[in-house]
Amino acid sequence: MPMAFVEFKDVCKVYRMGDVEVRAVYGMDFTIERGEFVVIVGPSGAGKTTVLNMLGGMDAPTSGTIVLDGKEVSSMGERELTQYRRHDIGFVFQFYNLVQNLTAVENVELASQICMNPLPAEDVMSMVGLSERMNNFPSQLSGGEQQRVAIARALAKNPKLLLCDEPTGALDYVTGKQILKLLQDTCRTTGRTVAIVTHNSAFTQIADRVIEVREGKARSVTTNDHPADAMTVEW
Amino acid sequence: MQSAFLKDIARSVRGSLGRFLAIMGIVALGCGFYAGLQMCGPDMRSDADALYDGTNLWDLRIISTLGFGRDDVERVSSIEGVNETMPSITCDAMARLGTEQVAVRISSLRMKAARESEPEELYAVASGTAGYLNRPRLVEGRWPNKRGECVVSADVPRADYGIGDTIELLYGTADLDDMLKVRKLRIVGTASSSNYPYTGSFGSTTLGSGMIDQYVFVSPASIADDAPYTEIYLTVSGAVDETSESERYEEVVDATKRRIEDLGNELSSARQADLKASAQEKLDEKWDEYRSERKKAKRKLNDAKTELDDAKRQIEDGERELADGEAQYQSGLTEYESQRANGMQQLDDAQAQIDSGQAELDARRGEFEAGRGELLSQMGVDSLDGAQQALEAQAAQLAEQRASLEGQVTQLGELIATFARRSELAAQAEALALQLAQLEEAGMDEQAEALRPQLEQLQAGIAAIDAGIAAAGMTEEQAQAALAAATDGLAQIEAGQQQVSTGLASVSQLRDAEAQLAAGQAELDEGRSELASQRENAEAQLAQARDELDAAAAQLEEARTKLADARVQYQDGLAEYRDGKKEFDDKFSDALEQLRDAQREIDDIEKPDIYALDRTQSEGAATYHADAGRIDSIADVFPFIFFLVAALVSLTTMTRMVEDDRVLIGTYKALGYSTGAIAAKYLAYAGIAGAVGATVGIVALSQVLPFIVMSAYSIIYTVPIHPFPLPIDLGIALASGGLGVGVTLLATWGAVVSSLREVPAALMLPRAPKAGKRILLERITPIWRRLSFTWKVTCRNLFRYKRRFLMTVIGISGCTALLLVGFGLHDAIWDIIDRQYGPIIHYDTTVGLDDNAIELDVRRVSDYLESTGEVDGIVRVQNENMQAGAPTSDEKIRVNVVIPRSAEKMAEAVTFRNRLSGEGLTFDDDAVLVTEKLSLKYGLDVGDDIYVYDQDDVGNAVGDGHALTVTGVAENYVGNLVYVGRNAWKSVSGAKPVFSTIYASTTPDERVRTAITDELHDIEGVSTVIYSDETINMYRKMLSVVDMIVVVLIVSAAALAYIVLYNLTNINIGERVREIASLKVLGFTRGEVYTYIFREIALLAVIGDALGMVFGIFLERFVVTTAEVDYVMFGRTIHPASFGYAFALTLAFTVLVIISMRHKLDRVDMVESLKSVD
Incomplete structure (x- = not known):
């Protein structure tokens, strides 16, 4: 069986805060195929941000295996992780995290x-x-535009996986939809794998694959043969 | 306040210890540095005060141009405010001490008081003697006991002599003999006097190099008996309670000083009167002595004169008499001679007559005798009577014979006649025969025959005659003979008859003659005897006359000899008298002159100038005080930077804290806390940090800094260092702490106030991120395009956060400036020596001759120097210690006026140049070059006038000064000099300068130099031999003091730099955690993240660093001019290396901070990027 593009296998992440052990992710298993538009959904505290962190190379799992495009991310050292983030991942933040002192294109x-x-x-x-608007500074752009810049910044790296953390979280409804549309279109037109982490289950309609996370586990992984167009989604 | 709120504060502190410590640290540094530096001055002053009070140092020193007497001391003591007084005798002298000639200040010491004084801990010298001021402290040996002993200063640097050595005094400002009984002083101990706290110079003098090198105390036994006091030291009542030279002290002292000055005129009149009176008294005695002696001498002279005149008269009389006598004698003699001649003549004539009579008589007698003798002998008789008879007989005989003979004669006559006819007829017959022969021969025979008859007749006649003859029987001859015989007989008879008659006549004649002769003889004899008696008589008379004359001559001779002797005696006497007279004239006119001079001097005794000098006019105390003041001015400037930086650090730190706490503030506000209460949290936070920091800093640095500074100054001052703990001046501490905390609070308030104005709702929202902006650089597209994004963002960031930018730049530039000041000050200090000796002054040897030197002395020295072969570049100059001033200022300062003999040579020995332009200055005989420091002090420029003043013995400027027009301002660091060309000098002094100081360059070989020095000191008139190396070493030592302060500055600046950089970087990173996290998420490597963040910090550091250079230049200039003393000019350029050091050091701190900050970047969690902006 050919290996999936992304594979989480019995991934655990335990944070130790003083004497308290917090199991953010405990036995997470899922796979994502290349070119899929994936939505990872779950309520606050379900562990989806931890998944995002680990998938984005920002954090390493306590145990288990994470593989992306045949590379075992879970066993990477810090240096490799940096290279991994650099070349394989395009990250879109909830609050865009643009460098204020650089223009959009910069x-x-x-x-x-x-x-x-x-x-x-x-x-x-x-x-x-x-x-x-290429030569505008972030402060001269609307939230949607800033997020577009953020997406552009992620795409420009030509990443294997575009990872978005609540990309519409800071945006109004209409703009949010436009961003979703952009992400969906990107996936469709460029065949790039796009994963969105969100608490909004409405997004599941437009995903090729939906990974529902709850209490540190992938409660269900469903594939959607006919995902809806982003513009049609309502929430 | 609610306990929860307090807890919150406590937790804030705990939670942000770094921030708390940063504020604390910067405040500690700022306040501590300020307080510490501020306390240096007061500590130094209080130390000096303790020393001064402990040794009962004078508050006022009164000097007079004519000294003081006991009465003056009394007068001064009675002035209100004067506590104790101590008169003293002080004089300056050049002395041979060890191997050198040095200027020493010799003072009398109160021996008993000194011996009884007790040195106490650290400062004090206790004494029970009232009026014992300026108590020196015995360090080694003992106090001098007797004449010729002394103690010397224990504080002289590098003294190569000690106890047992002898000081030989050579000459002084005043005549040393007037002041001292001895010329040699044996060192019996060393002492330290609070009157000379500054070891760099114990005072100024007109001798030698112008500085007192050594001070000496002698017992009064060594002081000349009638030497006046040269000064009166006094303490002022109440002054001891005040810190020396504080305002209160000055008030107290000035009040008394004014009283003394007000009484100055009175004092000086009294002194004048005293001096005049005592001098007049002495002079009057002298006058009397003069008069009486003159009278005596005059009388003596007059007596002598009278005697001489008498003698002269006598001699003249004698001479006249002698001349008379002589004349008489001469005439007597003449008379005598003529009479004598006459008498003699007469006598001789008489004699001659007698003699001729005698002779005649004798002749006649002779004749008579002869006649008688002849007669007698003829007659064969022996008397005339017989002769007569004989004669008469003869006469009768003769008459008979005559008658016979006469008959014969007649017969014979007839015969002879017959013979004669026969001869005649024969002659005729012969002549006819001859004639016939001749006629026959000639043939005339007829004639011959005619004649023949005659012949025959003749022959017949002849034959007839012959017949008659034959008859007579006799021949003719017989006839003839018979006739002759008959005639003869007849004649004989006749003669006989004659004879007899004559004989008879003769006899009668003889008888007559005989009678006559006898009569004549008798007559003659009578005449003779008469003449003899006459002669006898005459001769006796003559002899008598002669004797008389001779006696007269002898008498005359004697008189003459006597007169001659008398004359000689008289001449001697006269000569003696003249000598005596001359001596008298000389002696008494000299004496009179002297007396008159002395009288004039007394009459001319002016009122002395009396000066009351306080400690500010005492070089040592004033220098120390000025140094303390300099520290004060530095203390005023430096901490300003620290406070500025502290304020900036607090401001940014607190701003950051408030920003961080936005939501919290909003929450508090929402909960209903008042604005004040919320602000109070931050104010309290900052206040506590500030207060703790201030306390720690002030306590620590108010000990450390004054200690360091005082330790440094203890190298050149004898003021002891206060033992720990040093006093903390509460005023300064509070001011400094208050300022520090106040600045922090103000900065905090500034940071908090804007946030607090916002409504809670806004505070709950994330603050809108600061807009990005295009910067100027972007407009320069070619450059901008080439920049990478990290560079672009760095550039934009630099200008985006203005406050942070400013703070960082100001903070760092402040540190750099401080560092630069430190290094610059170091440069400035060492440049004094490094630039002065070598680049400017090329000579390294100065040989000075004493004031009395003349051309020959100087020539001898320069000839010697040339002869050594080790010395070249000899320049002769005239060196005048003077004072300089300018119309623009009342102040005068000591200057050295140098007049070179040859301007050209001078310009070879010293480089005259303008410091700024580096251009050479022309120095010729008309030039007047002032050194830069002097020109700065009086604002002199080319064409302005500088005034030089002569100075009196106590170093006060006298006269109105001489204006010299400045022709150039020369770079110079040590001393204040005026180089004057010899023509220009003529306007100052008409006297021809001797040029008695020699500048030269000597082989830098210690042995050679020592040998030359020894030789030079043996040359008459050489007073100083100075090698610049010695001076350089002295300066090095003095300057190392300031260098110590420089080290303090550098260390503080370094600490400040580190704190600022650390804090800034900390805040910078804190503000940008999100950005950093995002970058990390984007896959930036660690190095790329460092670059991204630190480049900005480094760039800020470089900008601050660069600005600090500029700022530092100004600050350094200020500090240098503040720290400078009048005598030296610090180097005015900071060396490139120092810029390098300051720059590099700041960068090094930056790097250090960056390295220590790396882990902080590493620790930024990428998860931060996911958080909402809060």
């Missing part, structure tokens, strides 16, 4: 200049529909 370039096969910043910017 923020994109900031990411692209550190990876091996970056996409041209201008192309990515036009891809996210911001070719007109």
